[in-house]
Amino acid sequence: MVHPLIGIHAAFGEIGAFAFLWVLVELLNPSEERIRRAKIAAVVGVVFLFLSWVTAGYYYVNIYGADVKPMIKAGPAPWAHKIFTETKEHLFIFLPFLSILTAGLIFKYKDELIENKGAKLSVLLLSGLVFLIALSMAGMGYIISMGARAALEAGVVA
DSSP states (O other), rough: OOOOOHHHHHHHHHHHHHHHHHHHHHHHHHOHHHHHHHHHHHHHHHHHHHHHHHHHHHIIIIIIIIIIIIHHSSSOOOHIIIIIIIIHHHHHHHHHHHHHHHHHHHHGGGGGTTOOOHHHHHHHHHHHHHHHHHHHHHHHHHHHHEEEEEEEEEEEEH
């Protein structure tokens, strides 16, 4: 059975991801009002990415490592863990910190983002990177879940 923390973790992560897409859109053509909204979106993104991080950590330590990981590794798609879980673990560590950096730059440069092309470009690129990494986390999570489902269908028990 799918643990509810997987859905909670994914929902938090996707809200965080789309908050940074919101930041990117707001700052494509910055104004004082759009910068104010970008600050709000960045804070929302940071909070939700950290919530996703915490729920994932709890799930991984208490459930995945003991029950799901051995099942996937013994099932017909062990590569789901070997490739995607390992990749996700390493990328996921950086995501909240990249989001804090992005939010920090918005708060530091605030009104300068209208005229300072370098600062604006930095925030745009970081926002896009946060969004793309977070979106890739969802895709990797799907593949990992597919590995667990394949193991269950094959009769592998943890």
